[in-house]
Amino acid sequence: xxxxxxxxxxxxxxxxxxxxxxxxxxxxxxxxxxxxxxxxxxxxxxxxxxxxxxxxxxxxxxxxxxxxxxxxxxxxxxxxxxxxxxxxxxxx
Amino acid sequence: xxxxxxxxxxxxxxxxxxxxxxxxxxxxxxxxxxxxxxxxxxxxxxxxxxxxxxxxxxxxxxxxxxxxxxxxxxxxxxxxxxxxxxxxxxxxxxxxxxxxxxxxxxxxxxxxxxxxxxxxxxxxxxxxxxxxxxxxxxxxxxxxxxxxxxxxxxxxxxxxxxxxxxxxxxxxxxxxxxxxxxxxxxxxxxxxxxxxxxxxxxxxxxxxxxxxxxxxxxxxxxxxxxxxxxxxxxxxxxxxxxxxxxxxxxxxxxxxxxxxxxxxxxxxxxxxxxxxxxxxxxxxxxxxxxxxxxxxxxxxxxxxxxxxxxxxxxxxxxxxxxxxxxxxxxxxxxxxxxxxxxxxxxxxxxxxxxxxxxxxxxxxxxxxxxxxxxxxxxxxxxxxxxxxxxxxxxxxxxxxxxxxxxxxxxxxxxxxxxxxxxxxxxxxx
Numbered sequence: 001x002x003x004x005x006x007x008x009x010x011x012x013x014x015x016x017x018x019x020x021x022x023x024x025x026x027x028x029x030x031x032x033x034x035x036x037x038x039x040x041x042x043x044x045x046x047x048x049x050x051x052x053x054x055x056x057x058x059x060x061x062x063x064x065x066x067x068x069x070x071x072x073x074x075x076x077x078x079x080x081x082x083x084x085x086x087x088x089x090x091x092x
Numbered sequence: 093x094x095x096x097x098x099x100x101x102x103x104x105x106x107x108x109x110x111x112x113x114x115x116x117x118x119x120x121x122x123x124x125x126x127x128x129x130x131x132x133x134x135x136x137x138x139x140x141x142x143x144x145x146x147x148x149x150x151x152x153x154x155x156x157x158x159x160x161x162x163x164x165x166x167x168x169x170x171x172x173x174x175x176x177x178x179x180x181x182x183x184x185x186x187x188x189x190x191x192x193x194x195x196x197x198x199x200x201x202x203x204x205x206x207x208x209x210x211x212x213x214x215x216x217x218x219x220x221x222x223x224x225x226x227x228x229x230x231x232x233x234x235x236x237x238x239x240x241x242x243x244x245x246x247x248x249x250x251x252x253x254x255x256x257x258x259x260x261x262x263x264x265x266x267x268x269x270x271x272x273x274x275x276x277x278x279x280x281x282x283x284x285x286x287x288x289x290x291x292x293x294x295x296x297x298x299x300x301x302x303x304x305x306x307x308x309x310x311x312x313x314x315x316x317x318x319x320x321x322x323x324x325x326x327x328x329x330x331x332x333x334x335x336x337x338x339x340x341x342x343x344x345x346x347x348x349x350x351x352x353x354x355x356x357x358x359x360x361x362x363x364x365x366x367x368x369x370x371x372x373x374x375x376x377x378x379x380x381x382x383x384x385x386x387x388x389x390x391x392x393x394x395x396x397x398x399x400x401x402x403x404x405x406x407x408x409x410x411x412x413x414x415x416x417x418x419x420x421x422x423x424x425x426x427x428x429x430x431x432x433x434x435x436x437x438x439x440x441x442x443x444x445x446x447x448x449x450x451x452x453x454x455x456x457x458x459x460x461x462x463x464x465x466x467x468x469x470x471x472x473x474x475x476x477x478x479x480x481x482x483x484x485x486x487x488x489x490x491x492x493x494x495x496x497x498x499x500x501x502x503x504x505x506x507x508x509x510x511x512x513x514x515x516x517x518x519x520x521x
Contacts, residue, residue: 009364064274064371069268082221083127087134089133090199091197092368
């Protein structure tokens with residue numbers, strides 16, 4: 001079992017990636033946030049801090065909804081991916 | 093204007109399918125809407141399913157449903173950094189119908205369950221997302237899906253833990269991360285014979301193995317391994333707010349768990365097939381949203397109906413039972429031609445009569461008990477240390493058990509705190 005990094009694990013999953021992003025972050029809110037809980041709770045590591053800013057890559061999202069629940073500043077605009085898109089579990 | 097359904101069910105998981113089957117069998121025009129490409133595409137669970145709720149719908153379901161293995165062996169381990177103290181229970185009784193439980197994978201199971209709903213006469217529309225509710229005055233009157241309006245007498249929201257519809261109906265506000273556990277899971281493939289050798293299984297026998305201990309770094313949570321036919325479900329479940337507070341990711345805990353010597357041997361040479369994540373509502377009765385309003389009911393995870401007692405984390409059985417209760421309520425409402433809030437108030441009454449709300453009431457105090465960090469660090473360490481002392485033969489004079497226990501407990505936890513924790517367990521579980 002050599003895969004321990006999240007990005008390697010996500011590469012095994014099946015996705016139908018939408019061109020349209022289903023999660024957005026509200027920059028003006030995120031700039032003021034100090035704790036960045038989204039960066040820890042996202043199991044797909046979608047939220048990263050780069051040069052003091054939060055960046056979001058929605059492609060590997062597992063659609064668990066943790067980011068939305070954990071952000072108490074409403075900085076995460078989370079909608080479900082359009083029907084048929086997103087993660088497609090083969091095992092579950 | 094589209095055809096008006098008696099009921100539109102949102103979500104083809106265990107709650108939605110059970111509800112759809114009961115409604116369709118009673119002859120009601122029923123539509124199940126599922127946003128995944130197929131039922132199960134968006135779902136994950138730990139992977140062990142117990143309880144009689146499904147065999148009430150389909151006696152001997154195990155003969156046709158895609159069950160992986162029946163659970164004949166239950167194990168529970170306390171892990172310290174490099175030691176494990178385990179309890180192991182097996183009985184041949186669990187290997188005979190009606191069986192006690194099964195390991196299952198959602199992607200296969202939900203597809204089977206949805207096909208049963210179709211056979212019963214419900215329409216199952218996959219790849220269709222419920223975007224919003226339709227309203228007639230203050231009453232829910234259907235859904236908007238795929239740009240269309242789908243009117244219905246009743247909408248049953250079985251759309252899971254993140255239930256957007258329950259929120260839109262004003263039945264609940266924002267969920268607190270304290271009431272949520274995050275599960276991350278890997279499906280790890282191994283040859284069938286290797287699984288059976290490593291877990292001491294024969295034929296279709298299976299193991300459900302739960303763990304608590306050092307890997308969770310004191311965070312409230314645990315880990316599991318369930319044996320499937322040709323793969324293992326391996327995961328951790330941990331309280332969401334604590335991940336943010338302690339600044340760790342559930343994947344880090346999962347990696348620590350997989351590296352524990354007791355676990356690493358079981359997984360050696362395995363191949364990762366899937367990495368998944370899902371949330372579990374564990375707040376119990378206190379987090380339950382409104383369960384009904386005019387023209388709408390909420391069932392399953394969407395209604396927060398799971399039982400978490402530390403030893404048990406059960407949702408599917410509650411989902412199926414609540415889906416059936418919702419269906420019975422709608423059938424009764426249809427006979428009366430009354431889908432108002434008052435008529436639908438029959439639903440919580442049915443839940444109160446069944447194990448669903450009885451169990452949630454019995455274990456009302458469990459969620460706060462389970463936040464106690466001592467269960468996840470000091471106690472597993474203490475037990476492993478004590479076992480090590482009992483089994484160590486180092487040529488020194490042996491001590492009596494009681495004094496070894498006091499030695500293991502000292503420095504970790506005060507005697508009175510230990511007593512108080514025991515009393516709280518007695519009261520809560």
